[in-house]
Amino acid sequence: MITAVFQGPAAAGDVLGALATAAAGAAAAGAELLVCPEMVTTGYHIGARAHELAEPADGPTARRIAGIAAGTGVAIAYGYPERDHDRVYNSVQLVAPHGRLANYRKTHLFGDLDREWFTPGALAVVQADLAGLRIGLLICYDVEFPELVRAHALAGTELLLVPTALMRPYEVVADVVVPARAYESQLFAVYANRCDTERELTYCGRSCVVSPTGEVLARAGAGERLLIAEVDPAALRASRTENTHLTDRRPELYRTITEGSKA
Amino acid sequence: MITAVFQGPAAAGDVLGALATAAAGAAAAGAELLVCPEMVTTGYHIGARAHELAEPADGPTARRIAGIAAGTGVAIAYGYPERDHDRVYNSVQLVAPHGRLANYRKTHLFGDLDREWFTPGALAVVQADLAGLRIGLLICYDVEFPELVRAHALAGTELLLVPTALMRPYEVVADVVVPARAYESQLFAVYANRCDTERELTYCGRSCVVSPTGEVLARAGAGERLLIAEVDPAALRASRTENTHLTDRRPELYRTITEGSKA
Numbered sequence: 001m002i003t004a005v006f007q008g009p010a011a012a013g014d015v016l017g018a019l020a021t022a023a024a025g026a027a028a029a030g031a032e033l034l035v036c037p038e039m040v041t042t043g044y045h046i047g048a049r050a051h052e053l054a055e056p057a058d059g060p061t062a063r064r065i066a067g068i069a070a071g072t073g074v075a076i077a078y079g080y081p082e083r084d085h086d087r088v089y090n091s092v093q094l095v096a097p098h099g100r101l102a103n104y105r106k107t108h109l110f111g112d113l114d115r116e117w118f119t120p121g122a123l124a125v126v127q128a129d130l131a132g133l134r135i136g137l138l139i140c141y142d143v144e145f146p147e148l149v150r151a152h153a154l155a156g157t158e159l160l161l162v163p164t165a166l167m168r169p170y171e172v173v174a175d176v177v178v179p180a181r182a183y184e185s186q187l188f189a190v191y192a193n194r195c196d197t198e199r200e201l202t203y204c205g206r207s208c209v210v211s212p213t214g215e216v217l218a219r220a221g222a223g224e225r226l227l228i229a230e231v232d233p234a235a236l237r238a239s240r241t242e243n244t245h246l247t248d249r250r251p252e253l254y255r256t257i258t259e260g261s262k263a
Numbered sequence: 264m265i266t267a268v269f270q271g272p273a274a275a276g277d278v279l280g281a282l283a284t285a286a287a288g289a290a291a292a293g294a295e296l297l298v299c300p301e302m303v304t305t306g307y308h309i310g311a312r313a314h315e316l317a318e319p320a321d322g323p324t325a326r327r328i329a330g331i332a333a334g335t336g337v338a339i340a341y342g343y344p345e346r347d348h349d350r351v352y353n354s355v356q357l358v359a360p361h362g363r364l365a366n367y368r369k370t371h372l373f374g375d376l377d378r379e380w381f382t383p384g385a386l387a388v389v390q391a392d393l394a395g396l397r398i399g400l401l402i403c404y405d406v407e408f409p410e411l412v413r414a415h416a417l418a419g420t421e422l423l424l425v426p427t428a429l430m431r432p433y434e435v436v437a438d439v440v441v442p443a444r445a446y447e448s449q450l451f452a453v454y455a456n457r458c459d460t461e462r463e464l465t466y467c468g469r470s471c472v473v474s475p476t477g478e479v480l481a482r483a484g485a486g487e488r489l490l491i492a493e494v495d496p497a498a499l500r501a502s503r504t505e506n507t508h509l510t511d512r513r514p515e516l517y518r519t520i521t522e523g524s525k526a
Contacts, residue, residue, distance in 0.1 A: 107516055111507075124516035144447055144508060146409030147517035154519055172446055172477035180443030183435055184407055214435035244374075245407060251521045253370055253387035254410035256417055258514045258521045 001131045001231050003159075003190060004031040004074070006040075007207040008224035010196040015041055016064055022226055023072040029228045031074055032131050035161050035192040038079035038140050039090065041065075044165040045198035050117045054083035057093055057103045069095045075130055077192075079139065079163040087119040092137050092163050094128055102128035104137035108145055124148055125155045133159045133233060136187075140164040143191070144177055146184065147257065153185035153246055159231055160187050165194045167201045174206035183214035186240050188231045195224055212239035264394045266422075266453060266494050267294040267337070269303075270470040271487035273459040278304055279327055285489055286335040292491045294337055295394050298424050298455040301342035301403050302353065304328075307428040308461035313380045317346035320356055320366045332358045338393055340455075342402065342426040344381075353381040355400050355426050357391055365391035367400035371408055387411055388418045396422045396496060399450075403427040406454070407440055409447065410520065416448035416509055422494055423450050428457045430464045437469035446477035449503045451494045458487055475502035 004026035009018035019036060026034040038044055041061050042053045055061050061080060069076045075096040082091035082105065089105035105121025106114070126137050136157030142148055143162045152160055160181070166173055174191060182189040189210045194203040205222040209229035218229040240246065267289035272281035282299060289297040301307055304324050305316045318324050324343060332339045338359040345354035345368065352368035368384025369377070389400050399420030405411055406425045415423055423444070429436055437454060445452040452473045457466040468485040472492035481492040503509065 107513060108511060120513075124513075141511075145512060145517075146447055147413070147512070147514075147520055150410070150520045151517050172442070176439050176442045176477055177447060179435070179439045180409075184409055184440060214439055248371060248404075249408060249410070250370060250383075250387075251410075251523055254408075254414050254521050257410055257413045258517050260514055 001033060001133060002029060002031040003209060003229055003231050004029060004034045005190060005192045005207045005209060005218070005220070005227040006034055006036045007193055007195050007205055007220045007227065010224040012043065016061070019065065019076070019078070020068045023068050023074045023076060025226050026074045027072040031228060033075045033077070035190045036076065036078040036163060037192050037194040038092070038163040038165040039081060040078050040163070041080040043198055044194060045113065045201050050081045051088050054081040054088045056083055057091070058100065062093060062095065062100065066095045066100065069097045073097050075101070077137065077161045077163065088117060089121060090114060090118045090139060092139050092161070094135065094137060094161070096130060101130065102126050102137060104139065106139040106142060107148070108142045110141035125151050127155065127157060133231065136160045138162045140166065143181060144173060146181065149181045149185045153187055158187055158233070158236055160189045162189065162191045164191055166204055168204045171204050171206060174204065174208060178208060179210045179214045179216060182210040182212055183243070184245055186212045186243055186246055188212060188236065195222060212236055212243065264296060264396060264494050265292060265294040266472060266492055267292060267297045268453060268455045268470045268472060268481070268483070268490040269297055269299045270456055270458050270468055270483045270490065273487040275306065282328065282339070282341070283331045286331050286337045286339060288489050289337045290335040294491060296338045296340070298453045299339065299341040299426060300455050300457040301355070301426040301428040302344060303341050303426070304343040306461055307457060308376065308464050313344045314351050317344040317351045319346055320354070321363065325356060325358065325363065329358045329363065332360045336360050338364070340400065340424045340426060350382045351380060352384060353377060353402060355402050355424070357398065357400060357424070359393060364393065365389050365398070365400060367402065369402040369405060370411070371405045373404035388414055390418065390420060396494065399423045401425045403429065406444060407436060409444065412444045412448045416450055421450055421496070421499055423452045425452065425454045427454055429467055431467050434467050434469060437467065437471060441471060442473045442477045442479060445473040445475055446506070447508055449475045449506055449509055451475060451499065458485060475499050475506065
């Protein structure tokens with residue numbers, strides 16, 4: 001499956017217009033999936049406006065993006081602030097040309113930037129099937145927890161989508177942590193970052209698509225970019241035959257890492 | 264604490280002589296610790312000779328290395344085939360100038376290369392205190408399992424030593440997985456690889472010392488090398504204040520990753 005990553009838009013303004021242009025570009029490249037950044041519909045570092053702009057998962061913005069997916073034939077994963085009654089989540093939704101497939105609420109909130117405005121999600125593994133691949137959804141800081149990616153792999157995730165808003169000086173996450181996740185848990189990983197600046201934050205771009213061998217199939221620089229890469233199920237099967245991490249685990253040795261809980 | 268990594272010896276022959284030279288070099292650089300590769304005393308890819316050459320943890324080779332540690336004032340972590348009655352383990356021992364501190368048996372055996380000759384270790388987290396730092400020991404393939412490094416971090420490991428025998432084409436482990444471990448579990452990681460060739464294997468070198476921010480403090484190329492880096496407890500404390508992965512975990516979401524066991 002050809003997969004596209006929209007690292008953008010760099011400028012504030014007509015986000016859905018930019019997203020429609022990116023989807024058209026993805027379709028022209030033969031892509032069946034377009035992955036966009038965290039909170040792409042509204043901006044991420046927007047303070048109380050996250051609450052003003054939050055919409056239900058089937059709200060007007062979702063319907064417009066579903067229209068873009070239907071019009072271009074490209075499934076779209078995008079971040080947005082989700083309202084559910086009096087709660088607001090930092091969410092990612094996957095919308096196929098034929099309708100909404102899955103909605104995930106960020107479970108690992110990052111610092112005050114997230115915690116001041118969002119309720120943490122309660123469900124770790126959210127998946128959907130697309131073009132014969134089992135897709136999983138995470139958001140930004142979530143992917144820094146290898147346990148969560150492992151839970152995805154054990155639940156069958158083959159292609160992990162990670163919309164993000166990674167700022168300087170955390171390039172290590174895009175350059176090192178994401179490729180390590182793909183290799184150690186034997187899945188394709190798509191990391192779709194914001195670019196440019198918001199208030200005092202400078203996003204570092206560096207969106208990527210990584211194969212289960214840890215090979216970086218496509219990598220963006222700092223600026224706006226539409227990345228294209230092929231996610232090949234045969235390459236996944238070949239890698240899992242060679243790299244047997246998922247079956248070489250010894251869960252009885254790790255019990256301490258799932259003891260206790262932070263309610 | 265100044266830490267040295269001996270990526271070698273490149274040539275077969277007087278391994279303990281080479282190790283003594285490396286320890287003297289480490290001492291001259293002010294190091295209190297020297298980390299050597301997996302199975303440094305005998306070679307790694309040696310087939311049945313691993314059983315012939317295996318010694319108890321307090322055997323003659325251990326006593327000679329303890330003598331080098333005492334003579335140079337440098338603690339030495341080194342890999343060797345360990346005999347315990349009728350079993351042979353792929354082990355690493357940490358020997359301080361004042362005596363043996365800890366012995367770890369590889370828990371995650373790598374393919375037929377390991378499984379044909381070694382019994383897997385039963386204890387995941389082996390630690391010792393040295394120069395005010397809590398040291399942890401793992402071996403090669405072990406470090407590719409983030410659960411195991413997490414278990415170390417939660418048990419208090421601050422400096423993780425990983426003697427290894429990493430061969431081509433698995434450079435991704437040295438370049439990407441080890442730095443990811445240091446960052447995600449907030450500890451210093453020392454990865455001490457073999458160099459040169461054994462039979463059909465070519466080791467890729469690339470030994471490294473990585474800080475908890477993911478910064479590579481020192482990195483070897485392919486050939487024999489004595490690396491020197493400073494492991495600073497104050498930098499660890501500063502990084503853990505900034506990067507709160509260990510306290511931001513949500514263990515209740517990962518329960519599936521420690522269910523079941525492969526006996």
